[in-house]
Amino acid sequence: QVTLKESGPGILQPSQTLSLTCTFSGFSLSTYGMGVGWIRQPSGKGLEWLANIWWDDDKYYNPSLKNRLTISKDTSNNQAFLKITNVDTADTATYYCARPYYDGTYYYYFDYWGQGVMVTVSS
Amino acid sequence: EIVLTQSPVSITASQGEKVTITCRASSSISSNYLHWYQQKAGSYPKLLIYRTSILASGFPDSFSGSGSDTSYTLTISCMQDEVAASYYCQQGSSSPLTFGSGTKLEIK
Numbered sequence: 662q663v664t665l666k667e668s669g670p671g672i673l674q675p676s677q678t679l680s681l682t683c684t685f686s687g688f689s690l691s692t693y694g695m696g697v698g699w700i701r702q703p704s705g706k707g708l709e710w711l712a713n714i715w716w717d718d719d720k721y722y723n724p725s726l727k728n729r730l731t732i733s734k735d736t737s738n739n740q741a742f743l744k745i746t747n748v749d750t751a752d753t754a755t756y757y758c759a760r761p762y763y764d765g766t767y768y769y770y771f772d773y774w775g776q777g778v779m780v781t782v783s784s
Numbered sequence: 785e786i787v788l789t790q791s792p793v794s795i796t797a798s799q800g801e802k803v804t805i806t807c808r809a810s811s812s813i814s815s816n817y818l819h820w821y822q823q824k825a826g827s828y829p830k831l832l833i834y835r836t837s838i839l840a841s842g843f844p845d846s847f848s849g850s851g852s853d854t855s856y857t858l859t860i861s862c863m864q865d866e867v868a869a870s871y872y873c874q875q876g877s878s879s880p881l882t883f884g885s886g887t888k889l890e891i892k
Binding site for chain 1: 785816817819821827828829830831834835840872874876877879880881882883884885886
């Protein structure tokens with residue numbers, strides 16, 4: 662059974678660094694083909710893909726935020742992390758982590774999602 | 785970046801009515817890389833249809849998907865209370881992965 666759960670600070674101030682953790686079970690980032698992605702959604706708005714990290718530590722970022730994003734993983738503890746530097750109010754959103762499906766071929770969709778963690782950037 | 789444009793932005797349908805949502809891509813996409821999600825209010829998105837037409841586990845066959853190239857369609861054959869939600873298309877053809885802006889489906 663695959664599960665993912667996000668955790669984060671809840672609220673932070675502009676210019677700070679947002680640190681998010683995704684704790685997952687039911688799969689391992691040491692397994693060939695596995696990955697974790699981060700997607701966010703401002704309240705009442707659409708979904709925006711942020712980054713993916715793969716079993717081999719390959720990383721992909723959305724270029725619209727690339728300079729501010731860092732994705733990483735802790736394979737032994739089944740966790741993935743996302744840091745966003747220099748946040749502002751536009752980064753206020755619900756942040757989801759999700760698993761990209763892999764069956765030997767990548768089609769780049771997310772088959773399991775966490776419940777999401779709400780992050781508010783406010784002074 | 786491939787931009788996905790969904791239409792309509794919102795739709796209200798009666799019980800039993802057929803609903804069609806369109807997703808148009810700014811560039812051609814292989815049908816293997818176009819996917820749909822359902823998101824109910826206050827919940828996370830759930831994979832609904834992948835690779836254009838394959839129904840994800842747990843969803844009824846009242847949902848179907850089709851399309852090719854730059855035009856894709858999600859069809860709900862019979863509107864019911866439980867399908868009231870927002871629907872998003874997503875492309876995995878090229879990075880960055882992108883989502884459509886969503887279609888909110890409400891029941892009349």
